[in-house]
Amino acid sequence: MGVTVNPTVSRRRLGSELRRLREVSGMTTQQVAERLLISQPKISLLENGHRLIKPRDVRDLCALYGVQDQRRVDHLMQLARESGQQGWWNSYGDIxxxxxxxxxxxxxxxxxxxxxxxxxxxxxxxxxxxxxxxxxxxxxxxxxxxxxxxxxxxxxxxxxxxxxxxxxxxxxxxxxxxxxxxxxxxxxxxxxxxxxxxxxxxxxxxxxxxxxxxxxxxxxxxxxxxxxxxxxxxxxxxxxxxxxxxxxxxxxxxxxxxxxxxxxxxxxxxxxxxxxxxxxxxxxxxxxxxxxxxxxxxxxxxxxxxxxxx
CATH class of the missing domain: 3.30.870 (Endonuclease; Chain A)
Known part of the structure; x- marks a missing residue:
């Protein structure tokens, strides 16, 4: 039997990890936004778990933050994939x-x-x-x-x-x-x-x-x-x-x-x-x-x- 994935939780965990990595790197959300040519509010939404993020964007953020552990990068990319899945409630339409x-x-x-x-x-x-x-x-x-x-x-x-x-x-x-x-x-x-x-x-x-x-x-x-x-x-x-x-x-x-x-x-x-x-x-x-x-x-x-x- 497969493991049930909760996309809401995966998105929150991923956001929390990305925020922690950014803080360790010493970068502000504004600096990250300028480096990746995206808006600062988007970074905040990602870190708060309120917005989906693609695995490749996670990879780019990890590179920017200097993450060397490939297993950790793979784990975060997997969280990104899980966060894009559908919860059981999505089968009922727009809730x-x-x-x-x-x-x-x-x-x-x-x-x-x-x-x-x-x-x-x-x-x-x-x-x-x-x-x-x-x-x-x-x-x-x-x-x-x-x-x-x-x-x-x-x-x-x-x-x-x-x-x-x-x-x-x-x-x-x-x-x-x-x-x-x-x-x-x-x-x-x-x-x-x-x-x-x-x-x-x-x-x-x-x-x-x-x-x-x-x-x-x-x-x-x-x-x-x-x-x-x-x-x-x-x-x-x-x-x-x-x-x-x-x-x-x-x-x-x-x-x-x-x-x-x-x-x-x-x-x-x-x-x-x-x-x-x-x-x-x-x-x-x-x-x-x-x-x-x-x-x-x-x-x-x-x-x-x-x-x-x-």
């Missing part, structure tokens, strides 16, 4: 967050804070379908179906027989109270969370409303950590138009400290399961039923609460 999927697929551990919705790795199919429909209202039926397939396939990391993803999640209470898809969907989703939280490699904590202000009020973030010591940890910030990836050690340290504070303020895993049990009961047994009414300001949507929540 806007493909870079994140590549990092997630290679991560050994993820620490995630979610303020508004259940994180994708823990979503049931019905909940995921409702989230996609609500957050991407202009998506075609085919695009929505593709998103759902990709999301569910990502979840395979949690059930991997060898080295399953180590996942910590701090979930704001708002995500539990926000009725996505209806009462039945929410009840199924929360039962699913309770079931998953019993797995040894998944730690779930709820941050109750009565905690008040906390370090996560500015929004969602995730910390991705990797088994290989050469792979730098990444902070992922999901945004509407373009996501952010922070790799500076100072940024990673800052978000790690924020996450530690959130974990301290959140309920422990056992209390979280009891909390989820209580929230599940509030959804009763009647389907959520939105209604429409007209006012002088146009059509507005009114969501009638589930009977047991009123």
């Amino acid at each position: 806007s967050y493909g870079a994140y999927i590549g990092l997630e697929a290679a991560a050994a551990a993820i620490r995630s804070y979610e303020p508004m919705v259940i994180p994708g790795l823990l979503q049931t199919p019905a909940y995921a379908q409702a989230v996609i429909a609500g957050t991407i209202p202009h998506a075609t039926a085919e695009q929505a179906a593709t998103r759902l397939q990709v999301r569910l396939r990502r979840q395979s990391r949690l059930g991997a027989p060898r080295n399953p993803l180590r996942l910590w999640v701090v979930l704001d209470e708002s995500a539990l109270r926000r009725v996505v898809g209806g009462c039945e969907v929410m009840r199924e989703q929360l039962d699913h969370l309770i079931h998953l939280s019993a797995r040894p490699h998944i730690t779930l904590q709820v941050l109750p409303h009565d905690v008040g202000a906390h370090p996560g009020v500015s929004g969602q973030f995730a910390l991705l950590e990797f088994a290989d010591a050469t792979d730098v940890s990444v902070v992922y910030l999901e945004r509407f138009t373009s996501d952010l990836y922070l790799e500076k050690r100072s940024d990673v340290r800052r978000y790690s400290d924020m996450y530690a504070h959130l974990q301290t303020q959140a309920l422990g895993p056992d209390r979280t399961r009891h909390f989820l049990d209580d929230v599940v009961k509030t959804y009763g047994g009647t389907e959520f039923c939105p209604d429409l009414y007209r006012s002088g300001h146009g059509v507005q949507r009114v969501q009638e609460p589930c009977p047991s929540m009123s």
Whole structure:
């Protein structure tokens, strides 16, 4: 059986190695750009793992940096070849967050804070379908179906027989109270969370409303950590138009400290399961039923609460 190649990781490792070689040579990115007749931003993108590089360009850079070890040159050229391969997510077409999927697929551990919705790795199919429909209202039926397939396939990391993803999640209470898809969907989703939280490699904590202000009020973030010591940890910030990836050690340290504070303020895993049990009961047994009414300001949507929540 062949070794599975993750092009995102290969590109990041290659960029990191090229940056290290340049720094050892004493050259600046501007000097490298002038010698190779390319733009300085291109050098920065290559070193940050945000741009593909051809094997022959790697060879030219190694020559410029004075690398004498041919085995090392061959290794870096092989990383360049691997970085140009396709990840499994590419078979689904143009996925806007493909870079994140590549990092997630290679991560050994993820620490995630979610303020508004259940994180994708823990979503049931019905909940995921409702989230996609609500957050991407202009998506075609085919695009929505593709998103759902990709999301569910990502979840395979949690059930991997060898080295399953180590996942910590701090979930704001708002995500539990926000009725996505209806009462039945929410009840199924929360039962699913309770079931998953019993797995040894998944730690779930709820941050109750009565905690008040906390370090996560500015929004969602995730910390991705990797088994290989050469792979730098990444902070992922999901945004509407373009996501952010922070790799500076100072940024990673800052978000790690924020996450530690959130974990301290959140309920422990056992209390979280009891909390989820209580929230599940509030959804009763009647389907959520939105209604429409007209006012002088146009059509507005009114969501009638589930009977047991009123």
